[in-house]
Amino acid sequence: MRLRLALIALLIGAAPALAGPPAPGPLASAMIESYLLPRYEAFGRATAEQARAWKDACQDGDFSADLETLRERFQVAADGWAAVEHVTIGPASVGLRADRIYFGPDRRNAVAKALGELEAKxxxxxxxxxxxxxLSVAGQGFPALERLLYETDKATPQARCRAGVAISRNLAMIAEEILSGWRAADGPLARLKRGEGDPVHFADPAQAAARLMTDLAGGFQRVNDMKLFPVLGSAPDMARPKAAEGWRSGRSARAIRAAVASLAAQARIFAAAAPKDVAAAVDKDLAAAEAAVAKLPDDLGQAAEDPKRRPAMEAAIAALKTAQNDLAKSIAPALGVPLGFNALDGD
Structure with missing residues (x-):
């Protein structure tokens, strides 16, 4: 841990507190290289392994014998996406890639319709x-693959196999496109390291740092607004178990833990460039958020209906809100990085 923080300090040119906040360009570059790219690389490996597993499993036109292996690959690949889904800056925002990877919330059964169309083909x-x-973005990513792996329908085993091969290949291709976009010789990272803006993603290095910070704060908000509040409802009889992300595959709480672990890691990198007292206070709250989501019940949807188990969800919401406030009121001001609007702010 000390070595990692020392490396980040070196990358951003950290100086004594009296010298003021670090320059935004090196701060953003360090965040992308030390935090973001390794996670996109892991996501790329996981989706590639998933695609290979589907291809192997469907050699005979029926994946039922390899179902557990495919489910395991699905869970690992979905964890990889959970670690970066909050990031809107960069190539993931181009070509509806994020929606193609994970479409949701699905309020009109669009995933089932798109999957049916794919199975027909x-x-x-x-x-x-x-x-x-x-195809519709609803049929291109993890929600459609989840239905193939955890539900049955009227399609033939061979059609379901071909659909799974196609979706898993599509996910691996999108993951590679995102990583290649970041690594391109004239891509956003290269421009940032030259002290330039990017015509698509940020006007200048200062905006790049601001977008990374905004995505991070929005990530904590995203967990609450999209993964916990819709399930919890205002009372046990208002809970909505099937609003839980990944309820079919039993990964609702797992997805939250993966997301929060990644968010906390990113927050700690930013905090390492802040004054020590600020960093220490934030680290304490991040640890509390991680501990709170670790206590979430695996059957998140059912727990929301149980008055005795709802407090664990409420405690997680409170801890995540505290972490979000730390970023907005402590870390961002200490680093001189303004927060902008995120996709959850509305009009």
């Missing part, structure tokens, strides 16, 4: 990459 033969990309 798959009943006629292998599905080309272009055919998947022309």
């Amino acid at each position: 798959a009943s006629e033969g292998d599905v080309a990459e272009e055919a998947v990309q022309r």
Whole structure:
């Protein structure tokens, strides 16, 4: 841990507290290189392994014998996305990639409709990459794959196999596109390291740092607003178990833990560039948030209906809100990085 923080301090040119906040360009570059790219790399590896597993499992046109292996690959790949889903800056925001990876919330059963369309195409033969990309975004990513792995429908085993191969291949391709976009010779990271803006993602290095900080604060808000509040409701009889992300695959709490672990890691990198007293206070609250989500029941939806188990969810919401406030009121001002609007702020 000390070595990692020392490296971050070196990258951002950290100086004594009296010297003022670090320059935003090196701060943003260090965050992307030390935090973001390794997680996109892990996501890329996980989706590639998932795609290979589907291809191997479907050699005989029926994945039922390899179901547990495919479910395991799905869980690991979905964890990889949970670690970066809050990031809106960069290539993930281009071409509806984030929605294609994980469409939600699904209020109109769009995933089932899109998956049915894909299975219909798959009943006629292998599905080309272009055919998947022309589908609704609801049928291109993890929610559709989850239904294949954890539910049954009227499609033939061979059609379901072809659909799974097509979706998993699509996810691996998108993951590679995101990583390649960051690494491009004239991509956003290269421009940032040259002290330039990017025509798509940020006007200048200061805005890059601000967007990273905003995405981070919005990430804590995202967990509350999209993964906990909709499930919890205002009372046990108002709970909505099937509003829980990944309820079919039993990964509702797991997804939250993966997201919060990643958010806390990013927050600690920012905090390492802040005054020590600020960093220490924030680290304490981050640890409390991680501890709170660790106590979330695995059957999150059912727990929301149980008056005796709802307090664990309420405690997690409070701890995550505290962490979000720390970023807005302590870390961002200490680093001279303003917070902007995020996708959850509305109009």
